[in-house]
Amino acid sequence: MTRWREAAIPLALAAAVLAVPLVVKNPYHLNVAILVLVWTTLGAAWNIVGGYAGQLSLGHAAFFGIGAYSLALTAHYWGWSPWAGMAMAVAVSVPLAAAIGAITFRLRGPYFVLGTLALAEVLRLVVLAWRDLTYGAAGIMVPEIFPGLSRAPYYYFIALAAIAAVGTTWWMERSGFGYYLTAIREDQETAESIGVNAAWYKNLALMISAAFTALTGAFYASHLMFIEPDIVLSEPVSVQMAVVAIIGGRGTVLGPLVGALLLVLASEIFRAQFQQAHLLIYGLLLMLTILFMPGGVLGEIQHRLRLRAAPRPVIGTTFSSSHESSGQREVG
Amino acid sequence: MEFLAQLPQNLVSGLLLGGMYALIGAGLALVFGVMDIVNMAHGAFIMVGMYTTFVLCTRLRLDPYLGLLVTAPLLFGVGMLLHRLLIERVAHASHMNQILLTLGLSVALVNLVQLIFTANYQQIRTSYSDAVIRLGSITMNVPYVISFALATGITLGLYYWLMHSEFGRALRATAQDPMAAQLMGVNVRRVQSVAFGLGMALAGAAGALLTPVYYLYPTVGANFGLKSFTMVVLGGMGSVVGAALGGVTLALAESVGQMLVGHELKDAIGFVVFLLVLLFKPAGLFGGQRA
Amino acid sequence: MRRALARLLAGALALALMAGCSSQPTGSPGPGGSGSQSGASTGPSGSGGSGSEDVIEIGVVTSLTGHEANFGEAQKRGYEIALEEINAAGGVLGKQLKLLWEDDASKPENAIAAVEKLATQTKVPLIIGAYSSAATLPAAQTATRYQVPFIVPTAAADNITQFGSKYVFRINSPSSQYARAVVDFLKEEVKPRTIAIVFENTNFGTSTAKAIQEHAQAAGFEVVAYEAYAKGAPDFKPMLNSLKAKNPDVVAFVSYLLDATLLMRQSREIDFNPKVYIGAGAGFSTPEFIREEGAGKDAEYTFSATLWTTDVKWKGAAEFARKFQERYGVEPAYHSAETHAALYLVKNVLERAGSLDRQAVRDALAATDMGPDETIFGPIKFDESGQNAHPMLVTQVQNGQYVTVWPREYASAAPILPTPPWSERK
The missing domain is CATH 3.40.50.2300 (Response regulator)
Structure with a gap:
C-alpha cells in the first residue's frame, strides 16, 4: 500500500511528461522540451555516478560520443538501421565503462576527476585523428530515427529515456544498491570495512550511467543528423552533464530535471536577451550554486525541509561534508 | 635516420617551451600540490596573464617582457583577492566543490574576456619577433630564448626564496600541518592567500612570457589546464621544483613524441603520461619531497 | 562577509549584463575597430x-x-x-x-x-x-x-x-572547389612532382585537405606528406622540420589566420624552401595575413585559392x-x-x-540568374543541387598586396615562380 502511495507521485509526473506533446504543438517549443529531456537524461545518468556514488566524472562525453558514433558508423559502413545502431551504442558503452572504470576507479578524489577528463580527451583526439574510420573533424551524417515532419516521436522517445534514467535513480534511492553507493560516497573505507564491495558497485554504477549516456548520445546524433568530435566528445559536454545535475541537486532524484529545466530554458532566454553574456552568466551561476547552496536547488530545499521536520535517515545528504584527505582544519 | 637528424632541433624546441611549462607547473604546484586546492582555473589564469600583457603592449606600447613586471604583481593581487573572496570558502570543503567552483570561475573568466576582446585570435609583434639564432642546423627564435631564460630565472628564484626565506618556511609548515603552523605563530590565512596569489602570479608570468611566442584567444588556457596537472603529478605533488621539472619533461615528451605520433596527437601524450604516472608511480618521477 | 560576497557577485553579474548590452550593437572593440556608432542590428x-x-x-x-x-x-x-x-x-x-x-x-x-x-x-x-x-x-x-x-x-x-x-x-x-582550384592552378602553372599537404584538423581543414590529396593524386603529383595539426597549439617547428626533410616541390596549407602567420614565420626560421607555398583560402586569404602584425614580409610570394578579394572586378x-x-x-x-x-x-x-x-x-x-555585376560576390546561379558555380580565384602576395594571378581571364599579374629562397629575400 505504502509502496503504491510512494509510486503515485512519480507515476503522475511521468504521465505529465508524456502528455506534453498533447498540449505543446509548436515544434520550436517541442524542440526546447526535447533538449530539456536530453539534458535531464544525461544529468540523471551522471547523477548515478557523480551524485550517488560521489565519483565526480568529467569524462562522460566519452560515453556520449561513443554512443553517437556507434549509431553513425554502423549506419554509414554497414547500413544498419538507427535502432540497431542505438542497441550497438549501449552494447559498446558498457564494456567501455568497465574499462574506463578499471583505470579511473583506482584513482581517488581529484585524481579520479582529472583521470576521467584525460581519458575523454584522449578518446576525442583519437577519434579526431583516426580519419580513415571516423572522417575526423569533417564529421559524418547520421540517419534520422523518425524521418518525417513531426518532432513528437523524438519527444516521446527521449521522454521515455528520461523517465527510465530518473526512474532508475528513484529505484536506487529505495534499494540496497543506492544505499551502498551513498555509503561509498560518504566514507569508502568504512563502507568496505563492513563488507561493501566498493569497486564492484562503483563499476556497476558507471556501467548503468554509461548505458544511458550512450543511448542519449545516439539519440542526440540522430536528432542533429550530423556529428563531429567537437560536438559530441568535447570537454564542455562532460562539464554540462555534471553542471545540470549539480545545479539541480546532486544525489537527488529530480535534481537533473530541475537543473536541465533551469539551464536549457535560461540558455534559450539568455541567448535571446543577453546575447554575448549568456555563457558568463552560466559560469557565475555555477559559482553561486557552489558557494551558497552546494547541494543544488533541490538539495537546498530538502535541507531546509529537513531542518523543519524531524530528522530522517540520511540518504541524500548534502555535499558540504568536509574533506576526505589531508589534515587541514578551519583556521582564522 | 631522419628521426635522429631532426632530434636535436626538436629537443631544443621542447626545452625552450619547457621553460614556460616549468613556470606553469610551479604555479599550480603551489596551489594544488602545497595548498591542496584543486584549481581548475589555472589555464584561465594563464589566459588572463596573456591578455593583460596584450593590452599593455597594444594600448600602452609596453614591451611584453617589461609587461611582465606589471602582469605578475597585478595577478598576484587579483589572486589574493580571489582567495579571500572565493577560494577560502571552499578550502576546507570537499575537493569536488573546489573543482566546481574553480570550473565556474574559469568559465566566467573565459567568457568575460571573450565579451571584452571577442573570440578573435590575436597576437603581438615586437621588433625582435623575427630574430633567429642559428647554431649549426638548429634554429632558435629569439623571443623563445628570452622567454625561456626569464622563465628559468623566475623558477630558480622562486625555489631559492621558498627554501631560504621566512615565508618559505611558513609556507612549508602550513602545507604540512596548518594547525601546528598556526600554533607556532604562523598567520596561516595570510600564508594561504599569498600562496594562492603567487600561484596566480606565476600563471600570469607564464602567460606574459607566452604572449610573444604564442597567440591568444579566450579559450587558450584550455591548452594548459589539464596539462598543468600533468606537470604537478609528474613532479610528485607537493614539490614546486618537481613540478617545474615535470613541466620541462612534458614539453620534451611532446616535442619528441610528436615526431612519432604527429602534431595532432601530441596533447594525448601528456594525458597518457598523466594516467600512467598516477597509476604506476603516484609519487611522481622526481621523488615526493615537499619544496 | 557572506552577504558582502553575494552583493559583490551580484554586482559583477549586473556589470557583465551591462557590458553585454552595451557592447552588443557595435560588436567587437577589437584592435583598431573604433568609433562607429551605427550597426544597430535591426534596420x-x-x-x-x-x-x-x-x-x-x-x-x-x-x-x-x-x-x-x-x-x-x-x-x-x-x-x-x-x-x-x-x-x-x-x-x-x-x-x-x-x-x-x-x-x-x-x-x-x-x-x-x-x-x-x-x-x-x-x-x-x-x-x-x-x-x-x-x-x-x-x-x-x-x-x-x-x-x-x-x-x-x-x-x-x-x-x-x-x-x-x-x-x-x-x-x-564548397571545400572541394578550393581543392580543385589549388590543384588546377598547380597543374597549369607549376607542374610539380611532389606536394606536401598540411592542414588544421577542423571540419574545413580536414575535408579540403582530403580533396586536395585526391585531386593531386589524380593530377599525377606524389603526395609526400599529409599532416594534420591540432588547432590552437602553435609550435609547428618539429612538423615543419619533418616536411623540410622530405623536400617537396609544393607545400599546400589549409590553415586559419594565426596558424598561417606562424607557419610562414617558422618556415623562414628553419629555412624551408619549397618552390611554392599555397594556401586553400582561410588564413592565407585574410587582409590581416599580409599586414605587418600578421606574417608581413613572410607572406610575400604565397599563393592562395580564394573566393573574393577587395580588388576583385565585380561591381x-x-x-x-x-x-x-x-x-x-x-x-x-x-x-x-x-x-x-x-x-x-x-x-x-x-x-x-x-x-x-x-x-x-x-x-x-x-530560377536565380544574377549577373557578375549584381552582387559584390560576382554572379549567382544555382545548379540542380542548389550550389552556386562561384568562380574560384588564385592570388599571390606581391609587394605586400594580394594580386589575382589565376585563372588567366581574371588575372591582373603573372605569378612569380618559383618562390625565391628565404636567403635571397630582403
Whole structure:
C-alpha cells in the first residue's frame, strides 16, 4: 500500500511528461522540451555516478560520443538501421565503462576527476585523428530515427529515456544498491570495512550511467543528423552533464530535471536577451550554486525541509561534508 | 635516420617551451600540490596573464617582457583577492566543490574576456619577433630564448626564496600541518592567500612570457589546464621544483613524441603520461619531497 | 562577509549584463575597430514590432557568441552594410527589410532550435545561415523539414548541398572547389612532382585537405606528406622540420589566420624552401595575413585559392571594402562579402517572387540568374543541387598586396615562380 502511495507521485509526473506533446504543438517549443529531456537524461545518468556514488566524472562525453558514433558508423559502413545502431551504442558503452572504470576507479578524489577528463580527451583526439574510420573533424551524417515532419516521436522517445534514467535513480534511492553507493560516497573505507564491495558497485554504477549516456548520445546524433568530435566528445559536454545535475541537486532524484529545466530554458532566454553574456552568466551561476547552496536547488530545499521536520535517515545528504584527505582544519 | 637528424632541433624546441611549462607547473604546484586546492582555473589564469600583457603592449606600447613586471604583481593581487573572496570558502570543503567552483570561475573568466576582446585570435609583434639564432642546423627564435631564460630565472628564484626565506618556511609548515603552523605563530590565512596569489602570479608570468611566442584567444588556457596537472603529478605533488621539472619533461615528451605520433596527437601524450604516472608511480618521477 | 560576497557577485553579474548590452550593437572593440556608432542590428528605427505591415522580416542564424563568434561578427558586418544600403534605396517591394537575428552560440543544437523558431514562430519567407558547417548542415536539414528556403553564405562542407534538399541554396564554393582550384592552378602553372599537404584538423581543414590529396593524386603529383595539426597549439617547428626533410616541390596549407602567420614565420626560421607555398583560402586569404602584425614580409610570394578579394572586378566590391574599412577600421574578409551578397540575393529573389510565400520564394531562388555585376560576390546561379558555380580565384602576395594571378581571364599579374629562397629575400 505504502509502496503504491510512494509510486503515485512519480507515476503522475511521468504521465505529465508524456502528455506534453498533447498540449505543446509548436515544434520550436517541442524542440526546447526535447533538449530539456536530453539534458535531464544525461544529468540523471551522471547523477548515478557523480551524485550517488560521489565519483565526480568529467569524462562522460566519452560515453556520449561513443554512443553517437556507434549509431553513425554502423549506419554509414554497414547500413544498419538507427535502432540497431542505438542497441550497438549501449552494447559498446558498457564494456567501455568497465574499462574506463578499471583505470579511473583506482584513482581517488581529484585524481579520479582529472583521470576521467584525460581519458575523454584522449578518446576525442583519437577519434579526431583516426580519419580513415571516423572522417575526423569533417564529421559524418547520421540517419534520422523518425524521418518525417513531426518532432513528437523524438519527444516521446527521449521522454521515455528520461523517465527510465530518473526512474532508475528513484529505484536506487529505495534499494540496497543506492544505499551502498551513498555509503561509498560518504566514507569508502568504512563502507568496505563492513563488507561493501566498493569497486564492484562503483563499476556497476558507471556501467548503468554509461548505458544511458550512450543511448542519449545516439539519440542526440540522430536528432542533429550530423556529428563531429567537437560536438559530441568535447570537454564542455562532460562539464554540462555534471553542471545540470549539480545545479539541480546532486544525489537527488529530480535534481537533473530541475537543473536541465533551469539551464536549457535560461540558455534559450539568455541567448535571446543577453546575447554575448549568456555563457558568463552560466559560469557565475555555477559559482553561486557552489558557494551558497552546494547541494543544488533541490538539495537546498530538502535541507531546509529537513531542518523543519524531524530528522530522517540520511540518504541524500548534502555535499558540504568536509574533506576526505589531508589534515587541514578551519583556521582564522 | 631522419628521426635522429631532426632530434636535436626538436629537443631544443621542447626545452625552450619547457621553460614556460616549468613556470606553469610551479604555479599550480603551489596551489594544488602545497595548498591542496584543486584549481581548475589555472589555464584561465594563464589566459588572463596573456591578455593583460596584450593590452599593455597594444594600448600602452609596453614591451611584453617589461609587461611582465606589471602582469605578475597585478595577478598576484587579483589572486589574493580571489582567495579571500572565493577560494577560502571552499578550502576546507570537499575537493569536488573546489573543482566546481574553480570550473565556474574559469568559465566566467573565459567568457568575460571573450565579451571584452571577442573570440578573435590575436597576437603581438615586437621588433625582435623575427630574430633567429642559428647554431649549426638548429634554429632558435629569439623571443623563445628570452622567454625561456626569464622563465628559468623566475623558477630558480622562486625555489631559492621558498627554501631560504621566512615565508618559505611558513609556507612549508602550513602545507604540512596548518594547525601546528598556526600554533607556532604562523598567520596561516595570510600564508594561504599569498600562496594562492603567487600561484596566480606565476600563471600570469607564464602567460606574459607566452604572449610573444604564442597567440591568444579566450579559450587558450584550455591548452594548459589539464596539462598543468600533468606537470604537478609528474613532479610528485607537493614539490614546486618537481613540478617545474615535470613541466620541462612534458614539453620534451611532446616535442619528441610528436615526431612519432604527429602534431595532432601530441596533447594525448601528456594525458597518457598523466594516467600512467598516477597509476604506476603516484609519487611522481622526481621523488615526493615537499619544496 | 557572506552577504558582502553575494552583493559583490551580484554586482559583477549586473556589470557583465551591462557590458553585454552595451557592447552588443557595435560588436567587437577589437584592435583598431573604433568609433562607429551605427550597426544597430535591426534596420531603421521606428520600424516597429514583428507584426508590422511596412517591414519584411528575414531570418538570420549566425554565431554571435561561442568559439566561432569572430566569424559570426564578420558575417554580421556584411549583413549590416547591405541592409542599410538596401533600405536606404527604398527597401524591397516597397517595404523595409528587417533581420531577425538568432545566435546559435556556435553550437549545432542551437542552430536547429533557431531555425525551428524562425520557421514556426515567424513568417519569414527565408532564412540565411549559419557560420560553421557543423551548425549549417543540421540547420539546413531543419529548414528543409519545414520547407523554408535556406541560403548558405559561408559554410563550405560539401554535403550541405548533397542531401537532396530542394530548399538549400549555397552562394559560396564548397571545400572541394578550393581543392580543385589549388590543384588546377598547380597543374597549369607549376607542374610539380611532389606536394606536401598540411592542414588544421577542423571540419574545413580536414575535408579540403582530403580533396586536395585526391585531386593531386589524380593530377599525377606524389603526395609526400599529409599532416594534420591540432588547432590552437602553435609550435609547428618539429612538423615543419619533418616536411623540410622530405623536400617537396609544393607545400599546400589549409590553415586559419594565426596558424598561417606562424607557419610562414617558422618556415623562414628553419629555412624551408619549397618552390611554392599555397594556401586553400582561410588564413592565407585574410587582409590581416599580409599586414605587418600578421606574417608581413613572410607572406610575400604565397599563393592562395580564394573566393573574393577587395580588388576583385565585380561591381561594388571596392566600394564595399572602403565603406567597411571606414566603419569597422579593418578590411573585410570574404565572409562579410558573402553575407552582403546574400542580402542582395534576397532582395533580387523577393522582387522576382513578388510575394513572401515560401514556395514562391523557393521557386524564385531556384530560377536565380544574377549577373557578375549584381552582387559584390560576382554572379549567382544555382545548379540542380542548389550550389552556386562561384568562380574560384588564385592570388599571390606581391609587394605586400594580394594580386589575382589565376585563372588567366581574371588575372591582373603573372605569378612569380618559383618562390625565391628565404636567403635571397630582403
